[in-house]
Amino acid sequence: MAAKTYDYLFKLLLIGDSGVGKTCVLFRFSDDAFNDTFISTIGIDFKIKTIEIDGKTIKLQIWDTAGQERFRTITMAYYRGAMGIMLVYDITNRKSFENIQQWMKNIEQNASNDVEKIILGNKCDMDSNREVSKEEGKDLARKYGLQFYETSAKEMINIKEAFLEMSGRIKSKLESRVEPSSTKSKARGIVKVSGKHEKKGSSFCKFF
Incomplete structure (x- = not known):
């Protein structure tokens, strides 16, 4: 049996209206690649990326979820078990920005209460076509108590930073849940996690 090559496994979700650049953000981060030809995501797709923090x-x-309404029922099933959700809008499309509030409601209805969230205002390289100011993005993030980045998948602006920020927050949250157990509990191979006792080696997070 192959040895595990990582310390943590985090499930992240990209959501937002169709055409805001979720797929481009994902491919820029995972493969450092960019394709300006728009191809709408059908249903849902995913990538694996290993980082170190x-x-x-x-x-x-x-x-990477499809933004179209007809796929909404399919994609909502993936909210469950997500440890981090990135809400993406297009700074050149005010409607996609306004719809972030509806996406937040979807999270509240379908994701766990403690899921980490971050707001990304994508396509900041297209400043001449801007319909949403950076300050508006910051104000929306402040309203929900979230971190905010303006990003550009095309120019690789704040893509890596956003993913590292979210991953670091999830890691810190998980580590804060692990409390030192008594010497007696350790001797029995038991650790205390979030107020519950679990056997060593068992997972204290469900990803699906």
């Missing part, structure tokens, strides 16, 4: 190897399973 504070000496820990983290395997990211990143799901």
Whole structure:
């Protein structure tokens, strides 16, 4: 049996209206590639990317969801088990920005209460066509108490930073849940996680 090559496995989700650049953001981060030919995602797709934070190897399973209404029922099923959700809008499309509030409602209805969230205002390289100011993006993020980045998949602006920020927050949250157990519990091979006792080696997070 092959040895595990990572310390953590995080499931992340990209959501937002169709055409905001979710797939481009994903491919720029996972493959450092960019294609300006728009091809709408059918249903859902995913990529795997391994990163390192504070000496820990983290395997990211990143799901790219379709933004069209007809796929909404399919994609909502993937909210469950997501540890981090990136809400993406297009700075040149005000409607996609306004719809972030509806996407937030979808998260509240379908994802776990403690899921990490971040807002990305994508296509910031297209400043001449801007319909949403950076300050508006910041204000929306502040309203929900979230981190905010303006990004460009084309120019590789804040893509890596956004994923590292989210992954770091998830990692810190998981590590804060692990409390030191008593010497007696350790001797029995038991650790205390989030107020519950689990056997060592068992997973304290469900990803699906």
